Amino acid sequence: MISRDTRAALWAIPFIYFLLVAAEFVAMTHVAFVLTRQGFSATAVGFVATLMWLGIFCGSLLASHVTPRFGRERVFRRSVQALVLCFGLIALAQGYWPWALLGWLLGVVVGVIWVTGEAWLAEIAPPDRRGFYVGLFETCVGIGMMTGPVLLALIDRVGGPPFWVAFGMGLATLAAGRWLPHVAPAGECLETTSENASDTPWKGLVAGIAGVSLISGLLESGSASMLPGLSLRLGFSVQEAAWLGAVIGAGSALLQTPAGHLSDRWGLFRIETACWSLLTLVSAGLWAWGAQLWWMLWLTGFVFGGMGGVIYTLAMVELGHKLQGKALVRATSVLVVCYTAGSASGPVMGGWLFDRGGLAWLAVGLGTTAVMGLGVNVWRGVRE
Numbered sequence: 001m002i003s004r005d006t007r008a009a010l011w012a013i014p015f016i017y018f019l020l021v022a023a024e025f026v027a028m029t030h031v032a033f034v035l036t037r038q039g040f041s042a043t044a045v046g047f048v049a050t051l052m053w054l055g056i057f058c059g060s061l062l063a064s065h066v067t068p069r070f071g072r073e074r075v076f077r078r079s080v081q082a083l084v085l086c087f088g089l090i091a092l093a094q095g096y097w098p099w100a101l102l103g104w105l106l107g108v109v110v111g112v113i114w115v116t117g118e119a120w121l122a123e124i125a126p127p128d129r130r131g132f133y134v135g136l137f138e139t140c141v142g143i144g145m146m147t148g149p150v151l152l153a154l155i156d157r158v159g160g161p162p163f164w165v166a167f168g169m170g171l172a173t174l175a176a177g178r179w180l181p182h183v184a185p186a187g188e189c190l191e192t193t194s195e196n197a198s199d200t201p202w203k204g205l206v207a208g209i210a211g212v213s214l215i216s217g218l219l220e221s222g223s224a225s226m227l228p229g230l231s232l233r234l235g236f237s238v239q240e241a242a243w244l245g246a247v248i249g250a251g252s253a254l255l256q257t258p259a260g261h262l263s264d265r266w267g268l269f270r271i272e273t274a275c276w277s278l279l280t281l282v283s284a285g286l287w288a289w290g291a292q293l294w295w296m297l298w299l300t301g302f303v304f305g306g307m308g309g310v311i312y313t314l315a316m317v318e319l320g321h322k323l324q325g326k327a328l329v330r331a332t333s334v335l336v337v338c339y340t341a342g343s344a345s346g347p348v349m350g351g352w353l354f355d356r357g358g359l360a361w362l363a364v365g366l367g368t369t370a371v372m373g374l375g376v377n378v379w380r381g382v383r384e
Contacts, residue, residue, distance in 0.1 A: 025148020055107020135260020
């Protein structure tokens with residue numbers, strides 16, 4: 001039976017991250033718009049976005065070092081406070097380099113919150129419902145990514161101040177964080193769990209899962225960044241390309257919680273195998289019919305956006321099943337770092353394949369990646 005405080009925390013952590021991601025997209029997308037209107041090049045504007053991802057990368061590494069010293073819950077709460085400060089400074093700042101540096105700092109804070117919050121949730125969730133709650137967390141991330149740009153468009157329509165709206169959402173995040181109760185791991189004492197976890201051979205476990213996370217970032221975020229732009233080269237209009245991006249985001253948002261729930265009932269291995277198999281099948285369809293059937297690209301975006309996210313979710317669920325305490329935080333840090341690396345490399349690799357051989361080469365690259373993931377999954381299943 002889940003206690004009242006545990007249930008509150010299991011719903012509050014995803015809600016906090018939804019607010020965080022939505023506010024982040026409002027603030028940094030508006031920064032990109034302002035810099036573009038000021039005449040900065042696409043490369044210069046893209047560099048600001050790259051710095052934010054680099055900050056997330058750094059924050060993910062930082063979390064694994066500061067959490068064992070100060071405690072996961074304390075680091076999480078202090079990071080939420082730092083988040084509000086970042087949004088306030090972004091609202092007050094003017095100019096390219098202040099925004100670029102603050103974007104990096106915001107990324108660092110987001111990375112720390114991502115690792116500590118996700119590890120906290122995975123640890124306190126009851127084992128028979130862990131898949132559902134981790135899936136709910138990832139769903140809220142996806143919805144936040146979709147909500148931010150939509151909210152920014154509404155703010156622009158009514159003439160509101162986007163930076164201060166993001167700051168207000170940061171304050172709401174802070175309020176939700178203060179309401180968050182202290183919760184120990186399900187069925188165990190936090191202190192005992194942390195000590196035991198330090199002896200767990202977590203590095204051996206994470207080695208295989210890290211590769212899966214890298215591929216999931218490449219397929220999910222990589223496809224989200226790559227496919228809309230490539231669709232313009234295939235004759236899509238700007239509006240159609242934008243809708244393709246929304247379809248990819250919808251796949252990521254809609255499939256996480258159901259997949260997590262199914263993994264609670266049928267087991268991780270079955271759902272993971274189904275995901276990799278579906279990715280392989282859709283890649284084959286893109287290779288065979290992508291040039292003739294326009295909707296094939298939309299189907300590819302939905303499936304890759306969704307399944308890429310599901311694979312990451314299931315990897316996090318597996319870590320929650322097998323690790324706790326400091327080991328879980330460190331493993332989550334590795335998972336996020338690998339996912340971020342995949343997200344950054346996916347568009348470059350996909351663009352290179354498309355330039356060399358068009359949609360056919362891209363489909364072959366995606367299919368090869370999916371087959372490799374399927375092979376690793378089967379190998380891990382046989383070993384266990």
